Amino acid sequence: MTSETMSQTGYHAGSQTENAQWWRGAVIYQVYPRSFQDSNGDGIGDLAGITQRMDHIAALGADAVWISPFFTSPMKDFGYDVSDYCDVDPMFGDLADFDALLAESRRHGLKVLIDLVLSHTSDQHPWFAESRSSRDNDKADWYVWADAKPDGTPPNNWLSIFGGSAWQWDSRRQQYYLHNFLTSQPDLNFHNADVQDALLEVARFWLDRGVNGFRLDTINFYTHDAELRDNPALDPAERTARTAPAVNPYNWQEHLFDKSRPENLLFLRRLRAVMDPYGAAAVGEVGDEQRGLEILGEYTTGDDLMNMCYAFELLSGDTPTATYVKEVMDQVETVAADGWACWAYSNHDVERHATRWKLGPEGIRAFNVLMMCLRGSVCIYQGEELGLPEADVAFEDLQDPYGIEFWPEFKGRDGCRTPMVWEAHARNAGFGTGQPWLPVSAAQAVLSVDTQIGDASSMLHHYRHAIALRQDHPVLANGSQDDMRADGDLLSFIRKNDEETLFCVFNLGAQPLVASLPEGDWINLAASLQGAQDQAGGQVALPAWGYAIFARKAG
Incomplete structure (x- = not known):
């Protein structure tokens, strides 16, 4: 194109x-x-x-x-x-x-x-350095600390996105702290x-x-x-x-x-x-x-x-x-x-x-x-x-x-x-x-x-x-999105505000398709868009991965 x-x-x-x-x-x-x-x-x-x-x-x-x-x-x-x-x-x-x-x-x-x-x-944040230093300092409760279960295992079954338990034992406080990510990323409370x-x-x-x-x-x-x-x-x-x-x-x-x-x-x-x-x-x-x-x-x-x-x-x-x-x-x-x-x-x-x-x-x-x-x-x-x-x-x-x-x-x-x-x-x-x-x-x-x-x-x-x-068409940024339809690989919808109405149609597949336009008079915003052409009877031919954006004619 x-x-x-x-x-x-x-x-x-x-x-x-x-x-x-x-x-x-x-x-x-x-x-x-x-x-x-x-x-x-x-x-x-x-x-x-x-x-x-x-x-x-x-x-x-x-x-x-x-x-x-x-x-x-x-x-x-x-x-x-x-x-x-x-x-x-x-x-x-x-x-x-x-x-x-x-x-x-x-x-x-x-x-x-x-x-x-x-x-x-x-x-290594100063907040955590202070928090882990004791159980009674000014920032002791700034992170998520919890005692071990009686058998020494973590407080619950929460997991880290980076693998393993979401709890890390800290020998200073002899408690676990929560980390949803790396053990070096303690969670704030x-x-x-x-x-x-x-x-x-x-x-x-x-x-x-x-x-x-x-x-x-x-x-x-x-x-x-x-x-x-x-x-x-x-x-x-x-x-x-x-x-x-x-x-x-x-x-x-x-x-x-x-x-x-x-x-x-x-x-x-x-x-x-x-x-x-x-x-x-x-x-x-x-x-x-x-x-x-x-x-x-x-x-x-x-x-x-x-x-x-x-x-x-x-x-x-x-x-x-x-x-x-x-x-x-x-x-x-x-x-x-x-x-x-x-x-x-x-x-x-x-x-x-x-x-x-x-x-x-x-x-x-x-x-x-x-x-x-x-x-x-x-x-x-x-x-x-x-x-x-x-x-x-x-x-x-x-x-x-x-x-x-x-x-x-x-x-x-x-x-x-x-x-x-x-x-x-x-x-x-x-x-x-x-x-x-x-x-x-x-x-x-x-x-x-x-x-x-x-x-x-x-x-x-x-x-x-x-x-x-x-x-160039603010309706695409802030207008309503209506009448979305999916028919095989064809996806279409209307974007509309007080100034403009657009019809958007996409072929999300590898085979050419023909799409029908809604009733009314439409202007193709790019007449040769991806090879798409207006056809008689209000249809548009879309090549593989083709798309077309039409604006409704004023009046």
């Missing part, structure tokens, strides 16, 4: 809507700092590198950039184990570098969301009001510095069951591998008590009250095997909770069929009709969707246009706009403790975290001059930005035009 088939209006640089609803329908570009751009040759991406490449994000047409953690950390989980919430780890720069990044983002009209990891800290107050001060620190909001890591893990009740076993027929890989017995429990507790809503309301005076927004990551979309609805309904959340329905599993997409959207309509979803296909935690769903270029394009047409906000993960496949990282090069633990059945997250490819023939594909922390993928390097920027038919230009289509 040529660049002319997506939009007749050219590129649409990321723009800010200066109102409290700027986040609704926004296109958010996720940056994983370690792997975006190394500015100083140490092999690790940094804040100055993000600033250097801000024009790429703006030219893509994004509204906001989400930056994964850059806080001070021992990096056992690559920044998701925080030892100081209010400073920058030296490997990424310093606070002055962050301020420069904010200034550059404003120059390009981009909002900035930062990744707050509130459910747990590093075991949200039943303690002082903990909540301290975390709200962290949010204020960054809001005062100028950020526009937050991506909230593991938002449904904040609060645990105060009675520490055992999770029940899950019927094997109901097991999914959305939050944890299929080889992890974490999937064998119904997680009723270790997360997704109703008390969590009280903290989220407090956080929203802190954010609102700044016009800030938050997107929460909901990790739940059975109730992800339901929790999404609970956390985003009304004007006193989170602005938006994303669950894992489109971040895992097989290639979504038309029927599956309709089932997901129908469920959203049922459990989250008054809430707000944020859709993503790839991020730093999952295999890139081009590989996960076994997509060729046309399939990648079709799903990108679909995401831009769905009701909700959207997240694009760095390199997705180049059509990058998952990188093949050898075991000896692995850095991710998750992959090392479950190798070879699950190779971890390093394959989606390899360095961004900017220049095909430059050292390390333009990522930086030093030895990268993960190897640059040769299969990705041939898809670098510089090889695509001059090719009007490239994936990069497709993404730019798809985002432009969304920006």
